[in-house]
Each structure stands twice: as structure tokens, then as C-alpha cells.
Amino acid sequence: MHSLPMPSPHNQGMIDMRHLTDFKRRLTDEAGFVLPTAMIVLLILTVLIGAAITVASQTSTSTTRDSNTKAALEAAEAGLQTASYRLSKLEPEKSQCVTGTAKASPASGIYCAGSGSEPLGNGASFEYWTSIGLVAGEKCGGETVSTQENTTQRCITSVGSVNGLARRVQERTSSLASPLFQVKGILGYHSVFVENNGILEGEVGTNETLTLKNGVTVERADLGPLGKVEGTSTPKETIKNTAPFEPPPVPIGESATSASSQAGCKPPPEGGEVGPNCDFLITSGADANSGVTFNTATRSLTMGQGASLELKEGVYNFCNFQVSGNNTKLTTVAGGKVEIFIDSALRAGSGCAAPAGKLEFKNGLELIDPNKNALYLQIYVYDGSGGTVELKNNVSGGQFYGTIVAPYSKVAIGNNAEFVGAIEANEVELAPNFRFKFEKEVNKLKTPSRLYERKAWEECPPAYIGTNFQEGC
Amino acid sequence: MLVEVLIAILVLAVGLLGLIGAFDSARKLNLLSERRTSMAHRAQLEIERLQALPYEQLAMKSSPSHSSEETNPDFYVKEGGTEYQYGAASTEAEKVVLDVNQGKIEPSPSGRKCSEAVGACEWEDGTVNGSVYDFVTWHTDKACAKPVNSYKRLTVVVTAKVPSGGRQPTSVRVSTLIANPKETKKEFEEC
Numbered sequence: 001m002h003s004l005p006m007p008s009p010h011n012q013g014m015i016d017m018r019h020l021t022d023f024k025r026r027l028t029d030e031a032g033f034v035l036p037t038a039m040i041v042l043l044i045l046t047v048l049i050g051a052a053i054t055v056a057s058q059t060s061t062s063t064t065r066d067s068n069t070k071a072a073l074e075a076a077e078a079g080l081q082t083a084s085y086r087l088s089k090l091e092p093e094k095s096q097c098v099t100g101t102a103k104a105s106p107a108s109g110i111y112c113a114g115s116g117s118e119p120l121g122n123g124a125s126f127e128y129w130t131s132i133g134l135v136a137g138e139k140c141g142g143e144t145v146s147t148q149e150n151t152t153q154r155c156i157t158s159v160g161s162v163n164g165l166a167r168r169v170q171e172r173t174s175s176l177a178s179p180l181f182q183v184k185g186i187l188g189y190h191s192v193f194v195e196n197n198g199i200l201e202g203e204v205g206t207n208e209t210l211t212l213k214n215g216v217t218v219e220r221a222d223l224g225p226l227g228k229v230e231g232t233s234t235p236k237e238t239i240k241n242t243a244p245f246e247p248p249p250v251p252i253g254e255s256a257t258s259a260s261s262q263a264g265c266k267p268p269p270e271g272g273e274v275g276p277n278c279d280f281l282i283t284s285g286a287d288a289n290s291g292v293t294f295n296t297a298t299r300s301l302t303m304g305q306g307a308s309l310e311l312k313e314g315v316y317n318f319c320n321f322q323v324s325g326n327n328t329k330l331t332t333v334a335g336g337k338v339e340i341f342i343d344s345a346l347r348a349g350s351g352c353a354a355p356a357g358k359l360e361f362k363n364g365l366e367l368i369d370p371n372k373n374a375l376y377l378q379i380y381v382y383d384g385s386g387g388t389v390e391l392k393n394n395v396s397g398g399q400f401y402g403t404i405v406a407p408y409s410k411v412a413i414g415n416n417a418e419f420v421g422a423i424e425a426n427e428v429e430l431a432p433n434f435r436f437k438f439e440k441e442v443n444k445l446k447t448p449s450r451l452y453e454r455k456a457w458e459e460c461p462p463a464y465i466g467t468n469f470q471e472g473c
Numbered sequence: 474m475l476v477e478v479l480i481a482i483l484v485l486a487v488g489l490l491g492l493i494g495a496f497d498s499a500r501k502l503n504l505l506s507e508r509r510t511s512m513a514h515r516a517q518l519e520i521e522r523l524q525a526l527p528y529e530q531l532a533m534k535s536s537p538s539h540s541s542e543e544t545n546p547d548f549y550v551k552e553g554g555t556e557y558q559y560g561a562a563s564t565e566a567e568k569v570v571l572d573v574n575q576g577k578i579e580p581s582p583s584g585r586k587c588s589e590a591v592g593a594c595e596w597e598d599g600t601v602n603g604s605v606y607d608f609v610t611w612h613t614d615k616a617c618a619k620p621v622n623s624y625k626r627l628t629v630v631v632t633a634k635v636p637s638g639g640r641q642p643t644s645v646r647v648s649t650l651i652a653n654p655k656e657t658k659k660e661f662e663e664c
Contacts, residue, residue, distance in 0.1 A: 032477065034474075034477045034478050034481040035477050035480060035481050035484075037481070038480075038481035038482075038484045038485050039484065041485060041488070042484055042485065042487075042488040045488040045489065045491070045492045046488070046491075048492060049491060049492050049495040049496075052495055052496055052499040053495055053498070053499055055499065055503075056498070056499035056500075056502035056503050056506075057502070059502070059503055059506045060502050060505065060506045062506070063506040063509045063510050063513070064509070066510060066513055067509060067512075067513040067516075067645055070513050070516065070517045070647060071646075071647050071648075073517075074517075074520055074647050074648065074649040075648075075649070077524075077649050077650075078648075078649045078650040081624065081649070081650045081651055081652045082614065082650055082652070084652055085614060085623065085624055085652040085656070086614070086616050088652075088656060088661065089614070089616060089661045089664060090616065100615065100616075101615050101616035102616075118615065119560075120648055120649075120650075121559045121560030121561070121565050121648060122559070122560055122561060122646055122648065124648065243655075243657065246657060246658050246659070450658070450661070451654065451655070451656065453654065
């Protein structure tokens, strides 16, 4: 048995030298190096390919997203337009709003339930929410709301969606307030008939026929698209409109309800719907012996022979108002505005029983207006159910300061007294020698329009939590 | 050694070919994205331009013509030019708003630069160009009991021209509704 020789210190040094030489040789030998290098390069190329494809793919996704978000914004805008249209069409009260296709009241807060998703085609849809009339201090469209008379302001929030992407926008919209008197003078929607020698200082408008008999002076005729002038006199100027005149809503509001006390009796506003009536002031102030009779049950006011009545400031609502006796005097209080509504048995909630809707001032009525301002006596006739509105045979040389709005009635005026103010009726018939002067002050009277106009707009973040569609706006 | 080098060259060649192919695909995809971005931008510009027009002028000046080419937006104009299909389903079609007197919307883009004309036109944005088609149709509101002309729908379709062999991007279509700010009481009552 041979035993392995033990390396001597000398031999050990020789082995180490051989390993070192071998290592150096392998380092300088290039065999087997090329392929790993190629594999590393290939790996780098693969990473680069992956990066290029990822970037391109992300760009493509982002482009699609960009297209969809642009389309979603237009879908949201379509929601605002649709909501505005339905607010105008359905005419909700201030305390109401619209849901999909109907008026409604909010279950809580100021917003009604949403419209539900409505398709717009090509994968786009919208949903909107409308508010009741906003009050000062509330926020909408990025702004704080301030009060505006004769208008209703509302907030609409709309969400447009396209292929899962959404945009949310909000607008504050306001009903337009337009002048109550569309013509600066006399307007008869159906016709205006002016007898001989009438002198009309102002405009006369109609959708159909304006008849001017001999010697009539009219500053300007304002005609609807189908309007025409007939008769033997010619207006100094004639203009033709592209759209017909449309009757304004009679702002009868809550006037059929009694205010019952002085505290509840408010001065009339300059346009817009009114509050409860002050008819009780007549009951308490009228003297039965004076010829004034006011039936509180039928809300009928009559003035007989020699009757005299002063109307205090406030809103009045009568089913009938007839002055038929001679030597009657109707006075409006100094410094106080009076607004008289002639209601109709045909109006739900009027409390009037037929026959109703009658307004007649006849036989020497002297209308005394210490204010000498047409704004201080406004008369509205709800519909034509009471027949012709007659203001005739007033005291010679006297002046009638006031306005008459009777869009569904025939109004016949004459003789003698000069009318200062403005008239709107379905048919207007003016007696010979009638004198009229338009009072510029009545331009202050406004009528709320059913149309809405955008006042503020903002885009809100698209996401909101749960049903809180207002969040983040 | 030689074998090893040859194999490495082969591997690298395959890798490089793949890289070139991938970069080319990425370039094409980027080009397509660029075109689609320009098209979407153009569509938004066009719809905003139309929204600024008075309501009565939002009408076609003349009837659009039907095209038999499926890629042409006029393909969705029904025969006779009185209806336009705004959505994917054939039932999603509405009457074209036509007003030869007040209408401002031209139906054909040919020879009309977008910078110079309202309505259908030819657009250019850097290296990308194409055509814009505008359609105005009558929309009936859901709240209306009868099929009446409640308000208008604006549909803008933007296409791009691609050199032969290039990938044609699908057209960009944007649509919105516009209500008449001066709608009359009678028109509301008819609805």
C-alpha cells in the first residue's frame, strides 16, 4: 500500500503557480464569450421592445380616453340643455323642480331626484338634477347666489358619460324677466280699433288688425308678422316684428286668499306673483250708506249712485267690480300702490262662482289718483269669462292714471277721460276723441318669463361618492 | 469559436428584427394616436364653434347626400337626405334641420377650409388633415307626448386622410343637444 506523498512546502508552491497560470490562460482565451454577450444584448433589446410597446399602448389608451372625455363633456352639456328646456316647458313653482319629465318637490334639501340616465347615442348618456328656486347665500356654478327680483334662479348639475368615463358640470340658470308691456302704449293681441279723432301718444301694437278711423294720430304701429293697418288714418311709423306678441301670465299668485290683517297685507311688487289680498280693508272702511257694497262671500264690489271709496295700499282680488251709479268717486291713497285682480270662476282656487270676471267703470266715475303715476293703479283681468271690460263715460276732462292687463278680454274705453299709462288686452276698442299717453314709469313692471338663461357655469370633479352628486362642486 | 460567433450573430439578428418590427408597430400606433388626438381636438373645436351660432342659424343650408361608402359619414344620411342616423342603431335617426335662408351649416366639406367656413370643411393640423362633417337634426324631448321638433341635436364627425397603406383611424363622433333660448309658449304647448 502506497501512501500519497505529503506535499512539501516546495510542491505546494508549484501547484498554486499552475492554478494561476491556468486562470490567466482562461481569461485571455475568448472561446465561449460571444454567445453570453449576445444573450445579454438580446435581453436589453427585449426590454426596449417591451418599453416601446408599453408606451405606444399607453398613448393609444390615453388618446381613446381623451376622445371619450371630450364626448362626455358634450353629453353633460346636453343634460344642462335638456334640463333647461324642461324647466321652461313644465314651469314648476319656485318650491318645485323637475325630475325626468315631470314637476316634483324635493324629498329633502333643495334638489329633486335625478332624471335617470338618458341615452344620447354612440355610447353617450347624461343624467341631471335640478334645484328648487335658490335663495341668497346658496352656492351654485362656483358662485354665491344673490337675490334678483322677478326671477327664479335654479341650479342644474349634469353628468355626461361615454364608455365609462364621466364629466360633471353645474350651471346656475335664471328665468328671464321681461317688460310686462311689450309695446310702449296699447297692445291688442287680436285687434285694436280706434274711432275718429283719437290721439295716441305712444305705440299701438297688434298681431292682426289695427283699424284707425278718420283723424286718428298714432306715433307708431308695432305689428306682428301677420299684422296689418286698416282704416283712413296712417301711423307716423310702422314696424313689423318677426315673432307674434304673446300674452304674459297674469301674476294672480295668492291674491284670492285674504291677508286677514294689516300685517299680512303687503304692498304690491313691481311685477311677479303677488301675495294675499287686502279686501278686508274695504269691508271695514266702506260705509253702506255711501253706495259701496262689498260682498265678502262672493268678493263682489259695487259702487252705486254717489258712491265714494278710497283704496288703501295693497293687493285686491275681486270676482266682480262694477261701478254703475252716477257721481261716483274712486280714490287711490296718496303714496300707496294699488293692484286689483279681477278673478275668474274658471280658475281653480279662485273662490269665485259664476257669473264672475266682470269689470265695469261706467257713468261718470271720477278716478282720483293723487300720485299722478300709472304705476300706482294696476288692474289685471284673469280671463275673458266676465265679458267686455268697460271703462266708459268717465268724468269729462279727468285723467285715468293706471295700467290694464287683460290679455284674454275685450277692453272698451271712452269717452272723455284721458288715459295715462299702458294697456294690454286681446281686443282694444277706443271711443271717438280718445286721448292716450304712454307713461314711461310702467317699464319698471316686469313679467317673469318661462325661459331660463345661463348665469354661471363650472366643471366639477367627475367622481362623487354615492348619491351626493353635489360633492366637490 | 466560429460556430459560436455565427450563432451569436443569428440571435442578434433575430432580436434586431424583432426590435425594428416592434418600433415600427409602436410608431404606427403613436401615429394613429396622434391622428385621433388631432381629430378629437378638431371635433371639440367644431362643436364649440357651432354652439356659438344663433339658434336659428343652426340648420343645414341644403340637404346632405347619402354616400354608399361605409367609411364616409354621409353613409348615415338616409336616402333623400331628410334623415340622419346619429347612433349605431338604425332606429336612432332624426329629421335633418333644413333652412335654406337662415341655415349656416354646409353639408359637404369639399373645397372648404375650416379656417374660412362654418359647417362641413377640410381641416389640417400639422401633418394631419381630414374632413369635418356637421349634421343638425330635430330632437323630440322625452317630456313631449307627440313627435315634435323640441330642440336640435348637433353631431360632428371628424375623419382623417391617410396615405395609402396607412392605418385609417376610425372617425371621431361628438354629439350634443341645443335648446332654443327663445322658445315660444305655443311651441312648448305643442310638445
